[in-house]
Amino acid sequence: MTHPTDPLHLAETIVEEEHELADFDRVREAAEQEDAAVPAVLPTAIGRRQWPLPKQADPTAPLLVVEDLKTYFKLESGMVHAVDGVSFRLDHGEALGIAGESGCGKTTTALSLVRILPSNAVTVGGSIRLMGIDLVKKSENALRRYRWREISIVFQGAMNALNPVIRVRDQIAEPIEHRLGLSQKASRKRAGELLDLVGIPKKRGNAYPHELSGGMRQRAMIAMALACDPAIVIGDEPTTALDVMVQAQILDLLDDLRRKLGLSLILITHDLSVIAESCDRVMIMYAGKVAEEGTVAEVFRHPRHPYTQKLLSAFPNIHADRRTLDTIPGSPPDLREPPPGCRFAPRCPFVMAVCSEVVPPETTFHGIRVACHLYPEGSDGEPVTVPTADAIGVTTTEVS
Amino acid sequence: MGTRYFGRKLTGALITIVLIVLFNFFLFRMMPGSPERALARNPHIQASVLAETRARWGLDKPLFPDQFLAYVAATTQGDLGYSLKFEGQTVVDVLATHFWPTVILFGVGEVLAAIIGLALGAYTGWRRGGPIDLVGNAFSLILYSMPYFVIGMLLLVVFATGLRWFPTSGMLSLGASHASPIDVFVDFLAHFTLPVATVAIGLIGQYSILMRSSVIETLSEDYVTTARAKGLTDGRTLRSHVLPNALLPAVTLIAINLGYVVAGAITVEIVFNWPGLGTLTVDALSSRDYSVLQGSFLLLSITVVFANLAADFLYALLDPRVKA
């Protein structure tokens, strides 16, 4: 394991400190008891894949290595550099959280993996190596082989992501029938088992999406994502549209499935508490670039990048020693013409002369990758804390 | 299907029909050339004759409730009065003989237009922005801008008088003696081709534009992205996810349209002298056969109401979300 601290342990410490989160715990316990009765009908560990690996796959290669990925959007008014040189790695059984403000490119990054992008988006550079196979080089037709069978997606709004005129069970069975080549009957049976697995009674599979509650729909969406037993599941803000209680249930379900099935998970969210609770590593993105990446424990406890610090203090219940919410003045840059140096420079309280001229290189300290001129190559990489209240004019109360 | 939905729609339709009957009553009391007005305009008419005529037609009674109730009672019993032009025939009989030619013409025309128009619209919408879409959409827009009679006249000029492939008017050749039913059918088809082509061509543009925008709208839906993410082929995504949803508004609008088409495309019948309701209506106007005019107005309005109702039910049948 690459991560020294158990993220769940961290999450629990936070819960203890912040009593508002106590509900989460209760819900989790309830869900765990419920889950004990759920039969395991799917392979429960890595290496027990039911379906053969892709022909060109190299079993010794890491699961997913993304390097210098660049995905741009063509607009009439110019090229939007939505994802501009993003690199990361995902190992078997690992959960990576990608966080950042809306429009920072986190969703585009994830959807670029299997090219589920609007027609005006184009991946202009970089590589995406899934088990050693570069997906960027694949033609649209060849890439289809990897969609859902290797990388599936749990979309944000299940209400819209599910087809309103097809029964839920048939929507789950569809990829099984058409991608794995099972008979219609067998596909439906398996779809029923998947529904069971995510805690929906088999019978409810007959329902249309609008007949299910929000939480049920999201569970169905998860069942659908598991249909082809994929190597990686991407959760694109899977809980954002749900209320808090249901959110917790869905997160626990994902967590349990991950442990049971050995899933590798990429979780995209703007909600840092979600990442704290369910991810091993976190990647903070800003304006199409990686600001900071590392284990959840280290990044959340000792944020280095000024943006990460700001982001953490802008969220309640995460930073234990802060009570009031911090805000980040200004707004993200126009990605049609990004600023020449660091993209956060215009909003950064630490801005230096070099920041608006030179793009900060990504440097690594104790497994933490950070792109900021405060931490040049060869420095000790000790976190420099952002001055809070005074610098931005927000009154905060320090609780020691 | 939920009975509440069914009931609500049915009630709405009934109210509209009541309003139409009401409107019809007052509209035709205002028509020039009614017996009362015709008599009143004659300066030599004696007051006693006028009074007698008024009594005979029931016009001496107050408009409401007596005249109105008599009218409503007759109308609900299917008594729409007698035709002036077709002497001795009831309006209902006259309407009935002209009903079927119209139904055949527009029924077949609608089906052809729906098949071709929806297919064209689905294809151009799916390939939006491509060369076929550009040409197909321009073609649809031009057809959409053509009134039926313009299409009909152009077809007549080219195929009937120019190439002499088809006869110019009527439903069957006048005075021809047909040896067998097959000959009758062949004769009918020869007369039928151009009018039905006119109706179909007039509707294709409209349906194609409608379907195209519906497909484009559906393509932007999240569940289509889901289908792509599932790695389904384009064909399967189109067939199972785009079309079933895109067809919903299109089919509904076609059903609604069914009612208007008959009323709106009466010019086709005039151009080809097709013995249907349109020709009947225009003839009734020029011969001041108001009872027939009133009857056809009632028939056509109520057809539209029922077409709307059918569309609502069709929608409920096709879309699982409409059931409450």
Add this chain to the structure above:
Amino acid sequence: MTASAPPVVSIRGEMLRMRIRSVRAFVHQFSRKPAGVVGVAVLAVFTALAVAPELIVGPLQTVTTAPGAHLEPPSVAFPLGTDSLGRSVVNLVVWGTRVSMIIGLLATVVTVVLGALIGIVSGFVGGWVDGLLMRITDMFLVLPTFVLALILAPIILDIVGRDAELFGIRVTLIVIVIVIGVTSWASTARVIRSQVLSLKERAFVDRARVIGSSGGHIMRRHLLPNVINLLIANTVLTFAGAVLTETTLSFIGLGDPFQPSWGQILNDAQTGGAPGLGAWWWVVGPAACIVLVVLAFTLVGDALDQILNPRLRGRR
């Protein structure tokens, strides 16, 4: 405007500047829609024809002034041949532009004013007024336009007399205007009402109510300006429909032979037996004009809809 006159003036000035800026932005957006630009160009040509037909083809030809022979095919003198009376079809078509466009314009005005009025009142007042107005709207939506027109035309003619004139337009044509207006306001009213319903929920209407504005004031000052964009796009599309309806009504014999529109010319061609005689030139000219003008209006209307309709804005 009493003591605070200067700031009011500057606010006015600022509003004017905003207006100009938004108009500029609109022109810029519109110029990016090639179909819309083509439509505007076509309409400009037809507007020129409608404004000054005399300059282009001379006075309208009648039976007595007809220069040609019966049904002459196209030639240099008569590019589109002659009709059964020997009149040049080009002359008729160019003069027909004025009649068709004016009737279309007037009918559109009637339709939009009626539709906007009923839509705004219905949406704003709500309650039983809304219920009643919408039922009536529904009825007018299902009434068959052409049959209603056939029935209304003699009634109106009977009331006002057959030879009256209004703004130099013969009353038969005014009847067409009224008929189109009466039969097509309903869909405009529906569109406007739904927009008003959503506007009503917004804060500025509440604010106006709280400070004691009357219903009429709110409708005029707050709702109308906010539905105007929608109304403009709707107007252009209504114009296309009005031209189509006018041609059709004239074609079925409700037009005026003394002020021929395109539909009237085609009606003459039909009754004169042009298709049967193979006189294609009598049909093609007016037919092409109808298609071009309706197409142009549709293209402009679509472009405007894409820019101005809040529901469509933001989409491709």
